[in-house]
Ligand SMILES: NC(=O)C1=CN([C@@H]2O[C@H](COP(=O)(O)OP(=O)(O)OC[C@H]3O[C@@H](n4cnc5c(N)ncnc54)[C@H](OP(=O)(O)O)[C@@H]3O)[C@@H](O)[C@H]2O)C=CC1
């Protein structure tokens with residue numbers, strides 16, 4: 001693969017994953033914001049959308065997709081749509097209905113990829129974050145390996161083309177690989193310049209599992225970061241100036257050159273367009289190393305509510 005050609009990642013099914021996708025986790029934004037963002041993204045060239053039931057906006061995403069299909073801007077088969085199974089639906093008998101709900105909300109007859117959002121199950125029921133009367137989160141004991149088998153059945157049925165996981169450690173992936181009829185094709189995990197996650201990336205790649213970097217810009221504006229935000233790192237700014245690119249473009253390019261799929265979120269049309277302009281330049285080996293050296297193994301998304309769950313992933317070394 002040439003350095004510039006980072007736009008496609010091949011999945012074990014043979015299907016092509018467009019490496020750059022639009023993140024759609026937009027808890028503060030309105031449905032109209034999401035519709036506008038998805039329309040702008042697809043019109044700027046994005047073909048991969050990262051969705052999830054927990055984002056509570058799959059109907060808005062689906063609305064935008066439908067509009068663009070009707071307008072003749074895009075065909076369904078040219079899009080790669082991912083969704084994720086929420087933690088309260090790990091029980092095998094709930095998996096198919098959860099997938100169908102996301103498909104219905106998105107207005108799609110099939111999904112391109114469906115991921116188990118987290119290894120930890122939560123108590124089944126209506127609430128996304130079920131709690132007892134003292135406000136303590138309620139767990140479910142379902143083993144994600146059993147959840148996985150129900151996902152395989154959904155592939156057999158033609159509801160989804162590819163299945164994978166998210167926020168899984170290498171040890172947890174190994175447990176699935178030991179029994180899988182259909183092996184996971186993707187692990188979506190937090191990766192940015194302050195969290196390289198390289199051992200996990202290596203493990204996944206060695207096992208034919210592609211990796212998607214979430215929060216690739218380290219979710220700027222997050223007040224909990226105790227050091228210079230990624231986009232303001234002097235090393236990033238200096239490289240950006242030299243390349244006549246923006247800091248966000250340099251970071252996205254860095255992650256693409258690591259062989260990752262990258263899903264920056266934005267609801268700002270100019271940024272959506274900016275974030276896609278990353279296929280007309282490349283970073284040298286030296287620039288890649290300079291950015292790698294910013295790693296601090298700093299995780300933003302520790303999912304605090306489930307720290308003592310038996311399947312909590314981040315106590316494993318990687
Ligand atoms: N599997 C999982 O557990 C998780 C998956 N995800 C997925 O990953 C996606 C991305 O992660 P997310 O946490 O949203 O964080 P990102 O690192 O993508 O950061 C998003 C923030 O960056 C801003 N931004 C986007 N582009 C630029 C730019 N060019 N310059 C300056 N600021 C910019 C956005 O602002 P604005 O929108 O206002 O333009 C938004 O505030 C999510 O949307 C979701 O799809 C995220 C978390 C967990």
Ligand SMILES: O=C1CO[C@H](CO)[C@@H](O)[C@@H]1O
Nearest residue numbers: 025052054117167301303
């Ligand atoms: O994708 C994500 C964003 O929001 C969720 C919480 O509401 C997280 O659990 C999750 O990892």
